Amino acid sequence: MHTREQLYIDGKWVQPMGKGSIDVFNPSTEEIIGKIPVGSAKDIDKAASAARLAFNSWSKSSISMRTDILNALSNKLKERGEEIAQTITAEVGTPIGYSRVAMVGTPRVVARSYAKILEDFNWEEKVRNSIICKEPIGVCAFITPWNFPLHQIIGKVAPAIAAGCTMILKPSKEAPLSAFILADILHEIGLPPGVFNLVSGHGSEIGNYMSSHPEVDMVSFTGSTGAGVSVSEAAAATVKRVTLELGGKSANVALDDADPVLVAKKAIGACHQNSGQTCSALTRLIIPESMSEEVYKIIAEKNNSYHPGDPLEENTRCGPMVSLRQQKSVSDYIESGINEGATLISGGLGMPEGISKGYYVKPTIFANVTSEMKIWKEEIFGPVLVITTYKTEKEALILANDSIYGLSGGVWSKDEERAIRFAKGMRTGQVSVNGGAFNVSAPFGGYKLSGNGRELGTHGLNEFLEIKSIQL
Numbered sequence: 001m002h003t004r005e006q007l008y009i010d011g012k013w014v015q016p017m018g019k020g021s022i023d024v025f026n027p028s029t030e031e032i033i034g035k036i037p038v039g040s041a042k043d044i045d046k047a048a049s050a051a052r053l054a055f056n057s058w059s060k061s062s063i064s065m066r067t068d069i070l071n072a073l074s075n076k077l078k079e080r081g082e083e084i085a086q087t088i089t090a091e092v093g094t095p096i097g098y099s100r101v102a103m104v105g106t107p108r109v110v111a112r113s114y115a116k117i118l119e120d121f122n123w124e125e126k127v128r129n130s131i132i133c134k135e136p137i138g139v140c141a142f143i144t145p146w147n148f149p150l151h152q153i154i155g156k157v158a159p160a161i162a163a164g165c166t167m168i169l170k171p172s173k174e175a176p177l178s179a180f181i182l183a184d185i186l187h188e189i190g191l192p193p194g195v196f197n198l199v200s201g202h203g204s205e206i207g208n209y210m211s212s213h214p215e216v217d218m219v220s221f222t223g224s225t226g227a228g229v230s231v232s233e234a235a236a237a238t239v240k241r242v243t244l245e246l247g248g249k250s251a252n253v254a255l256d257d258a259d260p261v262l263v264a265k266k267a268i269g270a271c272h273q274n275s276g277q278t279c280s281a282l283t284r285l286i287i288p289e290s291m292s293e294e295v296y297k298i299i300a301e302k303n304n305s306y307h308p309g310d311p312l313e314e315n316t317r318c319g320p321m322v323s324l325r326q327q328k329s330v331s332d333y334i335e336s337g338i339n340e341g342a343t344l345i346s347g348g349l350g351m352p353e354g355i356s357k358g359y360y361v362k363p364t365i366f367a368n369v370t371s372e373m374k375i376w377k378e379e380i381f382g383p384v385l386v387i388t389t390y391k392t393e394k395e396a397l398i399l400a401n402d403s404i405y406g407l408s409g410g411v412w413s414k415d416e417e418r419a420i421r422f423a424k425g426m427r428t429g430q431v432s433v434n435g436g437a438f439n440v441s442a443p444f445g446g447y448k449l450s451g452n453g454r455e456l457g458t459h460g461l462n463e464f465l466e467i468k469s470i471q472l
């Protein structure tokens, strides 16, 4: 049992001023595996004061000190890697093999990448009669989701440390446990008091309070578009910087010269990773009509290799949904696809065969999906792939861009130049050409309702900086 009763404020574990606790569930066993405290507005005030005070010195700390902290953080994440992977698998239900790589490996590399970026980052430049200086923006509030809990936290904490900012983190209530481990690590490696503060609690209560807080200079939010809008509204009166990483409904497009076998095989993993609970998942597959029969056949077969199971089993590729609420929501979308007349080619409603407990759904594939259908338009956030066909490349691009979101995308072609041309036409923050891999040093973020601002790499660091011009 992971029981946490205190919040981390000003370099100490302290009693919360809020009342009660939040249960953390294991979605594959439905058992309670942890408890975290409910922080209140008063706890946020205390954390904001500590962060404001610490900003005076941390903003002037040496680059070598920040680099040492980031490297030490990366090393500790490696040292405690198995414990963190097991913890995140227990609270999110992520298959353990994927947890080791994506839930621990990626954050470890991201922390280190910021130490590296600091080695030759340009803090000042001369433009005619001006010196242009980059300075840390101040006290930052971080509100994060449950699906890649530590990765989404490190994507904010590491660049903020690198920039010289101080911060208050509110992790999600579904998967908060790795945030508490992170606080232990930052304490152990000697991050000065007040630079990092952790206040857990309910988003609808303290999330809005953090966003509107006059002592907070910037809020960085990752989560659903609805909550992101609410954060922006709460932040508006204090004119603070707001960066948002929100939902997606990303298109994966096969051009007519693509290899149908490769497209079909890769499309499943690109949709079902982390049991489909990935904001950048490629959930709309767009293929030429002439390819459809071959692609459907392979995809239906390949979908079986994602048969859900115990996330602690090494061979499991699809775990449960994170919560009962999420299981119901994904099931409702599957039902809606059936009712709206899409062709179910694999999966469907009900529990997967052989499973009687846990928040599971069947990985599901729909073909003949049209752009009027709800399953085409809305983010499902589960292992549900929707497929449609096109006749011309122009039509393929219209379909790809037919979304309120613009977070990610994919394009497949034997001709890389042609695929890049198509990628440039997609209104989305990142595109993978022929399965190009995720890059922790490339900016990550969305167009349209997928958000604004960028995380990771040098672009991610710049979000935490103010710019000053000194005229001579």
Ligand code: NAD
Pocket: 143, 144, 145, 146, 147, 148, 152, 170, 171, 172, 173, 201, 202, 203, 204, 206, 207, 208, 222, 223, 224, 225, 227, 228, 230, 231, 244, 245, 246, 247, 248, 278, 279, 379, 381, 407, 446, 450, 451
């Ligand atoms: P969510 O919006 O319910 O919660 C995210 C965080 O916001 C949590 O910490 C929650 O407590 C808090 N919150 C909730 N309501 C709030 C409010 N009114 N004001 C302030 N804070 C509030 O999202 P979720 O269910 O945890 O995560 C799933 C969503 O996040 C999906 O839509 C997914 O696409 C998106 N997401 C986006 C990215 C990205 O980088 N673009 C990454 C991961 C997840």
